[in-house]
Amino acid sequence: MPTRHPDSPIRALIVDLNNFSRYPTMAVGYLAAALRQAGMAVEVLSPLAHGVPGIAREPEETPLMDLGRRANYLLAQAPGEPLRKLRRRVEHLRGRRERRRLDDISRLFLARGTDRCDIVLVSAYLMYDGVCEAIGRACREAGIPMIVGGSYFADAEVAGSWLSIPGLTALIGGEVELEIAEIVEAAVDGADLSGFAGVWLPGGRGRHRPPLEDLDRVAFPDYSDFPWHRYPHRIVPMLSGRGYGWGACTFCSDVTSSAGRTFRSRSPDNVLDELGVQSHRHDARAFVFTDLKLNSDPGMWRALVDGIPARVPHAQWIAAVHVGAAGDHGLDAPTLAAARRAGAVRLTTGLESGSQRILDRWAKGTDLDVTSRFLHDAAAAGISVRVTMIHGAPGETAEDVLASARYLEVHGRLIDRVNINRFQLMLGTTFMRRHDERPERYPSVIVRDRQPRLAQAEHELTDAYDPAYVRATQRLLGAVHAINRRPLTGEAGPFEGVM
Structure with missing residues (x-):
């Protein structure tokens, strides 16, 4: 292990595996700010700065993307083991480019090496377990501690599957901004980390860490290490609150993450x-608010609409919002007209389905007529709208999929993008x-492979084998393409492509 003079600052190397192609990684910015505030020397290794393509x-x-999407959904809805094998083979071939990118990131770290640092901190999505293993082996050989952090490590099953990463000192799955400097110092000194909540050890x-309540105590993120010259536009990520203020849909994983549990502003x-x-x-x-829903606190939403013009004249910003079925959601x-004057140029909302039956089944808390009114009002205000949709959920029938297609066809001129x-x-x-408690309640859902390293379970939906369901899906995808192919003006x- 490298020796460090007790009076010299701890040298922390932060590896940004999230590597966004459009703006800095907020988690890394928070981490860098907290460590610098404690007097540590910080270096951020951004793959994008070294020519590794970022995540788009x-x-x-394009027409080719439309064809690929249609083929992908057809394969996903095809029954039988031979077709399942074909689907896996296609997914393997499609993933070659991503695997090359991950290999490039691993080689970049190995070329940088572990000299000139006392600890390596990795900010990672779950898909980067292979890269974390490569980094961990290098740290183990050098005798340097490695800490990996990610929002889904708040789940004990997911965290447990990552504890075998070679060279791992600890996983962080909690909001530790106010204690991260102490954790880092303890790790460098070889001290026991079990006293810190939100830290998982090999x-x-x-143990779980309670959600951080006083968010105003957290230092503003430090984005000075990021390759601003490589971003198409200078867009700063912002976060006004953590968690989700409108309850939780049955399928939502965001609210199970370290920052998504309970709402705090x-x-x-x-x-x-x-x-x-x-x-x-x-x-x-230009700013992107990455809140799960910026209007979780309608008072915050209105305060931003009122206050942004004075703080940042001529600002432009985008955000996600919840269009609730009832109550005050500030939309x-x-x-909306005031938000547009304050610089709001795009809002994203979770449409998810054009079937009210499905929305009620998912406990989404939305009403399609209210959403329709929002779409019209946003368009009248001059705000671009992007919607998200989910296809293939348990209980969804061909008629539900057709309802989604019809909703997009009717409202297509009011929607600029569909994800x-x-x-x-x-x-x-x-x-x-x-499902774990009573799988017999969901006979159409066949779980094939539980994958805790990715926080998901590979499954099949037998209802999707119905030819009418397949035809309805293709109509829905046609409606999606008709909207997305229009130039964004x-x-x-x-x-474009940010949210």
Whole structure:
């Protein structure tokens, strides 16, 4: 293990495996700020800065993409073991580019090496377990501690599956910003970390950490290490609160993550202060609010609409919102018009399905007529709208899929982008717990392979084998393509592919 003079600052190397292609990684920014505030020397290894392509959330829609999506869904709905093998083979071939990118990241770290650092901290999504293993082996050989952090390590089953990573000192699956400097110092000194909540140790020791309540105590993220020259536009990520203020859908995994459990909000002044600071630091006027729903606290939402113009004149921003079936959600026509004047250029909402029966079954808390009114009001205000949809959830019939297709066809001129995803069985969700407890309640759901390292379970939905369901799916995908192929015009253009 490298020797460090007791009076010299701890040298922390942060590896950013999230590697977004459009804006800095917020978790890394929080980590860098907390460690620098404690007097540590911080280096951020950003693969994007070294030419490794970043993650493209939503690539440009093309006819070829439409064909590929249609074929992908056809294979996903095909029954029988031979077709399952073909599907896995196709997925393997499609993943070659991603595997090459991951190999490039591993080689980048190995070329950097573990000299000039006392500890390695890795911010990772679950898909990066192979890269974490490569980094861990290098740290083990050098005698340097490695800590890996990720939002899904709040789940004990997921965390437990990662504890065998070679060279791992600890996993962090809690909001530890106020204690991360103490954790790092203890790890460098070889001290016992079991006293820190939210930290999981090889061998299985660890305990959950309660959600962080006083978010105003957390230092503003430090994005100075990121390759701003490689981003198409200078977009700063922002977060006004953590968790979800509108309950939890049965399929939602966001609310099971370390930051998603329960809803907590910063004070409006704290958020507005950060907007001003980040704008000044990075000469930026564009922001993406990464809150699960920015209007979880309607008071915060209205305070931002009122306060942003004074703090950052000519700002432009995007966010996700919840269009609730009842109550005050702050998305009435006058407030949307005010939000547009305050710089809101795009809002994303979870449509999920065009079938009210399915929305009620999922406990989504939305009403399609209310959503329709929101779409019209947002369009009238000049705000671009993006919706998310989920296809293939248990209980969904061909008629439900057709209802989704019809809803998009009717409202297509009011929607600029649709992000559609096949339903995934995510560990820790309400639905997964119910299925584990009484699988006989869901005879159409066949769980093939539980994959805790990815926090999901590979499954089949036998209802999707119905030819009418397949035809309805193809109509739905046609409606999605008809919307997504349109050029994105106006001031939302710089945010294409961001959210």
